[in-house]
Amino acid sequence: MKSLKLCDTTLRDGEQAAGVSFTRAEKLEIAKLLSECGVEQAEVGIPAMGRREQEDIAAIAELGLPMKLMTWNRSTLGDIDKARSTGVNWAHVSIPVSDIQLQGKLGLTPLEGMNKLLRAAEYGLRQGMTVSVGMEDSSRADMKFLTQLVKTLYKEGIRRFRYADTVSAHHPGQMAGRIQTLLDAVPADVELEVHCHNDFGLAAANTLSGIAAGAVWASTTVAGIGERTGNAAMEEVAMAWRHLYGGECGVRLDLLKGLADMVIAASGRNVGDAKPIVGQLAFTHESGIHVDGLMKEKATYQTFDPAEVGRSHRFVLGKHSGSGGVAHVLEQRGLEVSPETAGRLLERVREYAEARKSNVPEVMLLQWLMEEQQRAQNAV
Ligand SMILES: [Zn+2]
Structure with missing residues (x-):
């Protein structure tokens, strides 16, 4: 029975949803509940956002939870310094990998983008941090470039890579095919994480498809709150993985409703009564x-x-x-x-x-x- 690992990003991508803002007390409570549920890792914020965000992240780190924590960072040395100051050891270092985002957003060629990522990742590693690489807009990136990027960063010691379907450009079949192709081309101990958005209502389906194809980590948010139409909902991924794929995720599912109620209340979002598993009308x-x-x-x-x-x-x-x-x-x-x-x-x-x-x-x-x-x- 394959066990997927959950990397919850309610406190990063979830808070990125329009109009959502958690207080420090709410962030601490959400982190405690995620940990109590047995979530393996949580992405807890973006240190580059400023002092207040850094202090919030540091306060979560000070809880000393058994759950691993991670910060989200751009590929700059300044972002890595700020990440380090929070006391969180895992630094997620992200770069766009599609031509449209590399050129349109950063004005970089793919090679320039990879070098920028490499410098930031190496810097993080030299600071003694554990680095995970984020490949923003993976689903619209050239597969050869993605493979080259993973192999290059692997040589530097990076083992974890996030494949992000940032703008919902995949259906489940495409996700499975691309994850399989990438895994076939890189060393066996590369751990892929899939991060999917819900613009077509396929975030959970794409996530599950990526995991079934060999990815290890699922990036999710509680009740699916997140940028635009949201992310893959943790409860949907966990329950479908168990019941439709016969897998496990090591999470206390009986605590999901309480966690979701808390997050939904703190987010001020109406996720809808018919929301699977946690919605008022689910049963x-x-x-x-x-x-x-x-x-x-x-x-x-x-x-x-x-x-x-x-x-x-x-x-x-x-x-x-x-x-x-x-x-x-x-x-x-x-x-x-x-x-x-x-x-x-x-x-x-x-x-x-x-x-x-x-x-x-x-x-x-x-x-x-x-x-x-x-x-x-x-x-x-
Ligand atoms: Zn995202």
Whole structure:
């Protein structure tokens, strides 16, 4: 069973999302929770952003968590100096690798870009830091150049390389093919990390595809918050890796919901009620057919046991409910009703749901039940 390693970047790419800003207390809390979940490594910020960011990163380092930490840096000696001042030993040193970004952003040829990266990486290594190389916009880079870059940096002692699908230029098949091709051309102990964005809703799919093709590390964020449409969501990658690929990631999945709630609240972001695994509606069922199936045999409509992520199925009443669902909701409150009463209540449930375009609060159902019971008494 292949175990993937998670390098969470909620505190770097997650905070890079428009309008997101974590306080120091929130950053410390997120770092503690990530570590408690068993995440192997966290990217915790960009020292070049200034003194406050550096102090925040240093405060996280001072927690002395068992989780490895990493800073994100451009390929300049100044950035490396700032990274070193934070006390975090892992320095991620990044350079664009596509022609369009190298020329358009930095005005460099590929060779000039590689030399710039080489100087910064060597400098970090000389300072006693562990360096990971970031290849920004890998998915639009020339494969020969990528291979040459990895081989050159490998000779300097770098073993970890991040393949970034910075602008969502891959579908899962392309990701698998490119990762495989790159791994075939470089020494066997190169560890690739895949970092994917979600502009087509494929961040998790591309990440999983890269891991299945041989990459070791998945770069993720909690609830997928990140630049533009976000990054691969940690919980989606971890759960799909376990259930669809038969792998593991060594993370306490039962703690994911608490971690996600905390991050979502601190980010001020609405990630949507239907967000997989951590969303309010992830295990909520209304349809009479589904509720009936689940009550008879969970496997009929259960993707995985929600208890695995510390959650449970929730049945709600609405336009698509059946009388079995109405009876079940009441039964959970210790109230037994006849099929006829359940049927009459169901009519009111549907009327209410259609008129208000919403689910029916249980308190309404209880009130209608009382009315039904009174009517029955009056009739006697
Ligand atoms: Zn990114």
